[in-house]
Structure formats: structure tokens, C-alpha cells
Amino acid sequence: MVTGGGGFLGKAIVKKLVKKNLSVTSFSRNFYPELEKMGVRQIQGDLADKNAVVAAFQQIDAVFHVAAKSGIWGRFEDFFQANVTGTEHVIFACRENNIKQLIYTSSPSVIFDENDMENVDE
Known part of the structure; x- marks a missing residue:
């Protein structure tokens, strides 16, 4: 499962998984014809x-x-609902469905303060 499979990062992950001949499902607000063509x-x-x-x-x-x-x-x-509450729902769904592997990525927006950053250590 890739949440946001039609987005910039999600689509890159989907492509890698498909290339490895894995069965891929995307959960997104929209339908993406490009993902359909890949068999997702x-x-x-x-x-x-x-x-x-x-x-x-x-x-x-x-x-x-x-x-x-x-x-x-x-x-x-809007940010809180999508990023915090949405992530809580993902964690809950993983627990409910006994999913052992959850890979989470964040966004540069969580630390962006309108100034360019170099050599930032997360």
C-alpha cells in the first residue's frame, strides 16, 4: 500500500515497487490514469x-x-487534519489489520521557516 501513490514521492515509490513485480495498491483522494497503466x-x-x-x-x-x-x-x-489525524488513522488501520511494516515519510514543510537551509540534520 502506498498512501498518496499519485503524488511526487508516492509515484516514485510505486514505480520502484512495480518494477520489482510487487502487487501495489494506492490510497489517494484522486484517480490517476498513469497508475492504472502500471497495473496499480x-x-x-x-x-x-x-x-x-x-x-x-x-x-x-x-x-x-x-x-x-x-x-x-x-x-x-487543514494541515492538522491531513497530516496528523490522517497519520493517526494510518497507524490505527495498520494495527487493526495486523500490518507489521509501516514506512513513514514527513515533509520539508514541518521545519520550513521561509529561509533556505543547508546541511540540515533531521
Whole structure:
């Protein structure tokens, strides 16, 4: 499972997994024809919907959680809902479905303060 499989990072991960002949499912808000052409199973949904996430994660072995609302402009509540609550739902769904592998990535937006950064150690 790749959350945000149609996004910049998600699509790169999907391509690598498909190249390794793995069965790949993407959970995203939108449908992506490019993923369909690669044979990726797509489930449309929103990470804000806990029940939808739990259902989508059934019979999944591993999750790459790369879906996020990124950027530096917008309402705090929108970022919180997408990034914090959505991640809580991903973790809950992994536990409910006994998924042992969860790979999580963050966003540069969590530390961006409108100044360029060099040699930053996460």
C-alpha cells in the first residue's frame, strides 16, 4: 500500500515497487490514469475517514505512508487534519489489520521557516 501513490514521492515509490513485480495498491483522494497503466490497484478515499482507511488496508502486507498536505500556506486545521489525524488513522488501520511494516515519510514543510537551509540534520 502506498498512501498518496499519485503524488511526487508516492509515484516514485510505486514505480520502484512495480518494477520489482510487487502487487501495489494506492490510497489517494484522486484517480490517476498513469497508475492504472502500471497495473496499480487504486482505492479512492480520504485519510480523514478512519473507516475507509481501515477497509482499504485489509490484506495489505506493508504501508508506505507518503500522503500529506504540504506547503507553507493554508489553514492550520487543514494541515492538522491531513497530516496528523490522517497519520493517526494510518497507524490505527495498520494495527487493526495486523500490518507489521509501516514506512513513514514527513515533509520539508514541518521545519520550513521561509529561509533556505543547508546541511540540515533531521
